[in-house]
Amino acid sequence: MAKGKVTIDENYCKGCELCVSVCPKKVLKLSETRINEAGYNPAEVVNDDCIACTSCARMCPDSAITVEKID
Amino acid sequence: MSVVYEKSKGLTDVKLHYCPGCAHGIVHKLLAECLEEMSETENAIACVPVGCAVMANKYFNFDAIQCAHGRAPATATGIKRVDPSKIVITYQGDGDLASIGTCEIVHAAARGEKITTIFINNGIYGMTGGQMAPTTLPGMKATTAKHGRDVKVQGNPIRVSEMLATLDGPVYIERVSVTTPGQVAQAKKAIMKALKVQKEGLGFGFVEVVSSCPTNWGLTAVKAMEYVKEKMIPYYPLGVFKDLTGEGK
Numbered sequence: 001m002a003k004g005k006v007t008i009d010e011n012y013c014k015g016c017e018l019c020v021s022v023c024p025k026k027v028l029k030l031s032e033t034r035i036n037e038a039g040y041n042p043a044e045v046v047n048d049d050c051i052a053c054t055s056c057a058r059m060c061p062d063s064a065i066t067v068e069k070i071d
Numbered sequence: 072m073s074v075v076y077e078k079s080k081g082l083t084d085v086k087l088h089y090c091p092g093c094a095h096g097i098v099h100k101l102l103a104e105c106l107e108e109m110s111e112t113e114n115a116i117a118c119v120p121v122g123c124a125v126m127a128n129k130y131f132n133f134d135a136i137q138c139a140h141g142r143a144p145a146t147a148t149g150i151k152r153v154d155p156s157k158i159v160i161t162y163q164g165d166g167d168l169a170s171i172g173t174c175e176i177v178h179a180a181a182r183g184e185k186i187t188t189i190f191i192n193n194g195i196y197g198m199t200g201g202q203m204a205p206t207t208l209p210g211m212k213a214t215t216a217k218h219g220r221d222v223k224v225q226g227n228p229i230r231v232s233e234m235l236a237t238l239d240g241p242v243y244i245e246r247v248s249v250t251t252p253g254q255v256a257q258a259k260k261a262i263m264k265a266l267k268v269q270k271e272g273l274g275f276g277f278v279e280v281v282s283s284c285p286t287n288w289g290l291t292a293v294k295a296m297e298y299v300k301e302k303m304i305p306y307y308p309l310g311v312f313k314d315l316t317g318e319g320k
């Protein structure tokens with residue numbers, strides 16, 4: 001299976017958790033320790049299991065997520 | 072490494088003012104992605120509503136005009152008839168389209184205007200704080216239906232896609248939703264098809280998106296998507312209601 005890498009543009013994130021809810025590999029989680037400039041707990045990457053499926057990024061209303069495939 | 076998904080160039084860098092997890096943002100992206108993929112961002116004009124999406128013109132990286140409440144289809148009609156080479160889109164909420172603007176959408180559809188309408192059905196007046204909309208479900212609470220909509224008092228919801236599909240004017244009508252990545256992909260296909268119907272000069276295209284309003288529904292964004300799946304979609308079934316393109320589904 002493809003390996004991927006997601007990058008979250010934290011200051012666009014509103015901590016809505018839609019990305020977290022659709023990730024099949026439980027790669028994402030809202031930060032419990034950090035808040036962004038708008039006061040939200042941003043989503044962050046918690047493991048290396050990303051398969052570059054793009055589900056999280058397609059659900060993100062704020063277009064905060066970029067997905068790369070590791071060739 | 073290769074980028075497989077990034078923010079559409081059809082959107083500006085302005086941060087959306089929408090509440091966390093509001094589906095308006097998802098649909099904005101889909102419209103922007105479709106126009107980008109069709110190479111039409113330079114040629115598109117969006118007619119944006121009164122409602123939470125009133126400032127969509129700041130987010131769309133293409134031309135846009137803010138319309139009087141509910142009148143986007145009339146504005147779009149004027150623009151398209153003056154310059155048929157433009158891709159003209161109306162983006163409207165359910166208060167905007169199905170309440171104050173019912174006249175405009177019905178007649179634009181009946182006339183078969185060569186425009187594309189994206190209709191955001193979140194069952195409520197979002198911007199003004201959660202009043203009942205024509206699309207509010209029976210039993211669903213709103214600030215103006217404190218104990219839930221009672222159809223004997225407040226009347227029945229309107230299924231706009233089905234209603235417009237009875238008219239001879241429209242060429243393409245589909246209802247979609249955005250509660251899962253699969254549904255988001257289907258919604259994008261529908262918007263793309265409605266835009267192509269316009270580009271090819273075939274006529275009026277209409278995409279209803281069964282959407283969410285986490286704030287006024289009093290739910291988290293994730294729970295609001297579940298509400299759409301469990302309550303809204305059974306009342307507003309997804310699918311194609313009219314397709315005169317001859318392409319089938």
Ligand SMILES: Cc1ncc(C[n+]2csc(CCOP(=O)(O)OP(=O)(O)O)c2C)c(N)n1
Pocket residue numbers: 120121122123124140163164165166167168171191193195196197198199204284
């Ligand atoms: C002529 C006029 N009447 C009423 C209003 C108040 N108003 C602003 S937005 C809105 C309804 C918005 O609801 P909807 O179209 O469903 O959009 P949403 O915010 O849910 O996306 C109303 C009634 C107004 N701005 N102008």
Ligand code: SF4
Pocket residue numbers: 004006022023024025026027028049050051052053054055056057067
């Ligand atoms: S691309 Fe797929 S696997 Fe990777 S974080 Fe996003 S949803 Fe999870």
Ligand code: SF4
Pocket residue numbers: 008012013014015016017018019020042043056059060061062063064065092
């Ligand atoms: S979907 Fe987007 S805005 Fe919502 S938590 Fe994930 S990255 Fe943040």
Ligand code: SF4
Pocket residue numbers: 088089090093094095123193197198283284285286287
């Ligand atoms: S009030 Fe509702 S429709 Fe408006 S931005 Fe907030 S969640 Fe979205």
Ligand SMILES: [Mg+2]
Pocket residue numbers: 164165166191192193194195196197204
């Ligand atoms: Mg609404």
